[in-house]
Amino acid sequence: ETGVTQTPRHLVMGMTNKKSLKCEQHLGHNAMYWYKQSAKKPLELMFVYSLEERVENNSVPSRFSPECPNSSHLFLHLHTLQPEDSALYLCASSQDLGAGAFQETQYFGPGTRLLVL
């Protein structure tokens, strides 16, 4: 148990569906992240929020829409996805952004396994 929860754990959706992924952290952290993990590829950073403000949108298609209503919750809204969007979507949090000399420790949730048909 890392203190970061994600729901749902598994999701199957058609290309015309709209769904949302939810992430909640119970660690009192100020920064939250969405990553995409595909087989044999490095984790891809999608979005970063610090104190509820988006600080990074890493060239992610507009069919992915993040929302951070407060420092404990992060959502990823999905619409008109493509089959190549099938992957494990990981949420993470860290105490702060870690823009100093060293990396912050990121605490990951278990992920949502997404399959787009």
Add this chain to the structure above:
Amino acid sequence: TQLLEQSPQFLSIQEGENLTVYCNSSSVFSSLQWYRQEPGEGPVLLVTVVTGGEVKKLKRLTFQFGDARKDSSLHITAAQPGDTGLYLCAGGRAGGFKTIFGAGTRLFVKA
């Protein structure tokens, strides 16, 4: 282009064997982390190394940061089935908040 190359991509060994996995880059990092990800879970931090040449030990795991801070290795002594998982290295740069991840080494330890 991957900034962090991990090798091997996959490793299957018998319980009790020793192994080393590598994380290499042409870029300098201010710090480097190793995470382990078990099936059905997210990555969990094992260690952070920050000084060139630094060696850290965590029970049977030994982590080393290269002198030039461009590479790192993870050595496991007497591997156990509980060591099975995906080992990810991740690099950070001073003044930046992005962490660069490698694609990982998937380790399977057979009983």
